[in-house]
Ligand SMILES: NC(=O)c1ccc[n+]([C@@H]2O[C@H](COP(=O)([O-])OP(=O)(O)OC[C@H]3O[C@@H](n4cnc5c(N)ncnc54)[C@H](O)[C@@H]3O)[C@@H](O)[C@H]2O)c1
Ligand SMILES: [Zn+2]
C-alpha cells in the first residue's frame with residue numbers, strides 16, 4: 034500500500050451510470066484528515082442500498098463513485114490524530130460515519146451525526162436537515178468512497194472501527210457493519226412485548242437479521258414476507274419463522290388470519306424504494322398510472338394496513354424522496370407509531386459482535402456467494418435479479 | 433486538518449478579531465477577490481439582481497447550534513489561530529490595535545485582497561459585531577451566542593449585511609446565492625472544528641473518475657446475466673459456498 038500520490042492504483046468497483054458498474058483501477062486512497070485511517074479491505078458485502086444507487090433511484094451519484102459500505106479489513110495506515118487504533122488491527126467498520134463530538138453522536142444517534150456529511154447543504158435542501166455520511170453512497174449522504182476496493186479511507190476512525198475477535202471469520206463479521214445493526218435496530222424500534230407477533234417485509238439480508246433480532250428480543254412469533262421461495266425457505270429453515278409468499282397469497286388476509294383479526298403487533302419494512310409493485314397494494318400505483326414515481330412504498334403501505342391498532346411500524350428500507358398514495362388515514366386512525374432511520378451502527382456494532390460470539394445471531398447462510406472483487410459486476414447481477422439463489426454476495430478484494 | 437490556506441506565523445495569539453467575524457470577513461473577502469478577478473478579466477457576467485434595500489444592500493442570516501458551552505464557543509471565536517484552521521482562504525491577519533485588524537484573504541488563482549476589520553461591539557459570551565468599510569465589498573456582521581435548551585449547547589446566530597461596493601464588483605457578487613452558501617459554510621466549519629476537531633474533506637478523494645489507467649476491467653451489468661443464461665443457469669464464477 035502506497036498512500037499518497039506515489040501509489041500505483043487500487044482496484045475498485047465503480048458506479049458508471051444507471052444500471053452499470055465496473056471494476057477500475059483508481060488512485061490509492063490517502064489520509065486526507067488527521068483522524069483518517071486506511072483500511073486494507075478483506076471482505077465487502079453487497080447490500081440492497083447499493084441497488085437503489087445502481088438503479089438510479091437516489092439522486093446525485095456521479096460516474097466513477099466507488100460503491101460498498103459493509104466491510105472488514107486490516108488497518109494499514111493511521112492519521113496523526115487517531116488514538117485508538119494501530120496498524121495491523123483486524124477490524125470491522127461501521128457503515129455510518131460519526132464524528133463522536135456532536136449532540137447526536139454523544140446521545141448515541143450516530144447515523145444523525147451533524148458533522149460528517151460534507152454535502153450537508155445539499156441534503157438540507159431536500160430533507161430539511163442532513164444525516165450522517167455513509168460509505169459508498171450518494172453525495173446526499175456524504176459521498177465518501179466506498180469499500181468495494183482494495184483499500185479504503187476511513188474518516189473519524191476512532192469512532193466507527195472495531196477490533197475483531199480472532200475466531201470470527203470475515204464473512205460473518207462483515208454483517209456487523211450494517212445489515213445486523215439495521216436488523217437489530219428495526220427490532221428494537223418495535224418495542225417488542227410479551228406475546229407480540231412481528232411481521233417482516235423483505236427476506237433479504239436485512240429482513241432476515243431483523244427477524245432473528247425480533248426473536249432474540251422476545252417476539253412470540255415472526256412472519257417473513259417475500260416472493261422468492263429460496264429466501265423464504267432460508268428464513269424458515271434457519272430461523273424457524275413462518276413465511277408468506279405474497280405472489281401466492283393475499284398478505285393482508287393471511288396476517289389477519291394468523292393473528293385472529295388483531296394484526297401483527299409490530300411490522301418491519303425491510304424492502305425499500307424499489308419494492309415490487311406487481312401484487313398487493315402495488316396496484317395503487319398501477320391503477321393510477323403512478324408507477325413512475327421515484328419511490329415505491331408498497332411494503333410500507335402493506336405494513337401500515339396490516340399493523341395492529343396502536344402498534345409500531347419500523348421502516349428500515351431506504352427511501353430518498355417523496356411518495357404518493359401513503360395510507361395516512363390508517364396510520365392516524367389506528368394510532369400507529371412509525372419509526373425509521375439508518376442504523377446507529379456505532380451503537381449496535383459491539384452488541385451485534387457480542388451476540389454473534391454467543392451464537393444468538395448467525396449469518397453463514399446469508400453469504401450465498403463469495404467472489405473476488407474483479408467479479409463484482411457479475412456479483413451485482415446475481416444479487417439484483419436474485420438468481421442462483423443469491424441472498425448476499427461478499428467480495429474479497431485481496432483474492 | 434481541513435487543509436487551510438497558508439497561514440502566516442505573524443498570526444499572533446494576542447489577536448482580538450473573532451473567528452466567526454473573521455470567517456465571514458474571509459468569505460466576503462474571497463468573494464471580493466473573485467469579483468475583482470472577474471472584473472479585471474473583462475468583466476462581470478451578471479449585474480443587478482440585488483435584494484432589498486435602496487442602496488442594494490443584502491442581508492444574510494444563518495444559525496447553527498454548537499454542542500459546546502457559550503463560554504467555550506465565544507472563547508474559540510476570540511482566538512485567531514482557530515480562524516485559519518476553520519476557514520480556507522485567509523492568508524494573514526495583522527493586528528492594528530485592540531479592535532482593528534488587517535485581513536489578507538486569498539482569491540481565486542494567486543489573487544489576494546486586503547481589508548481592515550473593525551470590532552464595533554464586544555459583549556463577552558453574548559455578542560460580537562464587526563464592520564468592514566474600506567473594502568471592495570463593505571459589510572457588517574453580528575454573531576450572537578445563547579445557551580440552547582436542554583444541554584444542546586450554544587445557539588450561534590450570524591447576520592451579515594453586505595453593501596454594494598465599487599460598481600461592477602457588487603453586481604456579480606451580490607447576485608450570487610453563493611454568498612449565502614459561503615457564509616453558511618463558514619458557520620458550519622466553525623461548528624465542525626469545535627465539535628469534531630476537524631473539517632472532514634471529501635473532495636480530492638480516490639474515485640473512478642481518475643482511473644489509472646482509465647480502463648474498464650470488467651464489463652457492465654447484464655452481460656453476465658446473459659452468460660449465466662447461456663450456460664443453462666450454472667454458476668459461471670463465485671458459486672454457492
Ligand atoms: N436503514 C438502513 O440503514 C439500511 C441498511 C441496510 C439496508 N437497508 C435497506 O433495507 C432494504 C433491504 O436491504 P437488503 O440488503 O435486505 O436488500 P435485498 O434486495 O436483498 O432484499 C429486499 C427484499 O425485498 C423483497 N421485496 C420486494 N418487494 C417486496 C414487497 N412488495 N413485499 C415484500 N417483500 C418485497 C425482495 O424480493 C427482496 O428479497 C433496502 O431498502 C436497503 O436499502 C437499510
Ligand atoms: Zn447496507
Ligand SMILES: [Zn+2]
Nearest residue numbers: 132135138146
Ligand atoms: Zn457527530
